[in-house]
Amino acid sequence: MKPQVKIKTLSIDGRDIGAREDETILEVARENGIAIPTLCWLEGLSTVGACRLCMVEIEGSSRLLPACTTHVEEGMRIATDSERLRRYRRQIVELIFSERNHVCSVCVSNGHCELQSLAQALGIVRVHVPYRYPRLDVDASHPRFVVDHNRCILCTRCVRVCDEVEGAHTWDVSGRGVDARVITDLAQPWGASESCTGCGKCVHVCPTGALFEKGKSVAEMSKRRQFLPYLTLMREERR
């Protein structure tokens, strides 16, 4: 017998909404056509609440909470869009742009990049903090794929998809703060990795041009993500 599903009622941006108690604010918002910007979150992967773009205001709480990891509660009154939230979101995206070398005009993902389109959606046309211009590597040792750390935003989608869906756990993160990097195996060249199966899931979940297929030139790398919710659904049904 299936356990009874409990329903919570809450309001998002003034709209009264019913939701299952195991749902997050982000899931409920998306089901109801309310757009909340995200970068690290991806349907079919675990949630880490790292990018902080989906922060929302909850009445009665002075803290902002990430919609992707916060579960709904009875009577919650949530605001997903305010001048304060827009300001913070713009600051987050500007800091991401300044942290590494995101040169859209010469990037393989120009025109297909989640960071680029998010900047446009948030009305960002300039970055107010000085760019850091770090010197970062491009690892093209893999026969089919390239990792360009200049474009990486450390969302860890590659780490999660490789571990949770492919089961290889080739990717991980080393270092802290501005020294953090995604690595393959024990920080060995990707081409020398013994755990990588070459499936390419990491490439296609990557929101920017950090992971791409060899042979793709400027603006040629568009990602295909449809496989992920489909794979997850099929596995759940099999269980």
Add this chain to the structure above:
Amino acid sequence: MSKPRLATLWLDGCSGCHMSLLDLDERLLELATKADFVFSPLVDVKEFPRDVDIALVEGAIGTDEDREKILKVRERSRLLVAFGDCAVTGNVPAMRNPHGTCCVLARAYHETVTESPQTPTENLPRLAERVCPIHEVVAVDLVIPGCPPPADVIHEVLTELVAGRMPDPARLSRFGQ
């Protein structure tokens, strides 16, 4: 009422933004009836004039000379527009920053040259240690991202500015467009 005085400047960029401006084609003639082009790489005037109403600046700040020019342009212009990604973000010229100017010069003029390698110095402004977008040096009133901004975007922005209105570039263009 006199016509607005329009100027365009080319700093550290590839001139692609000016090419995109030329792509206005016959709309340039229409624009010329509403504004005076008082300074531009397309106009034979050597000294940036005073009392400019709208100055479009293409390119990043890559040399000491660029820095001097942008300071003068700021002082002499009512409205300064960062025109294209190099002016707005540093873009391609700023790709030398992670490596350092010395490294890049050595690579271009010594390591890859077999016949009497030498770094040119005469009649050329000195490359700055760090390339930066123009808003790091002077106040910018409007930014038009794009590499280059499409002709239609330039047309809309200039039409609005010449008519005395402030356009919203975020709606029109984005980085790398």
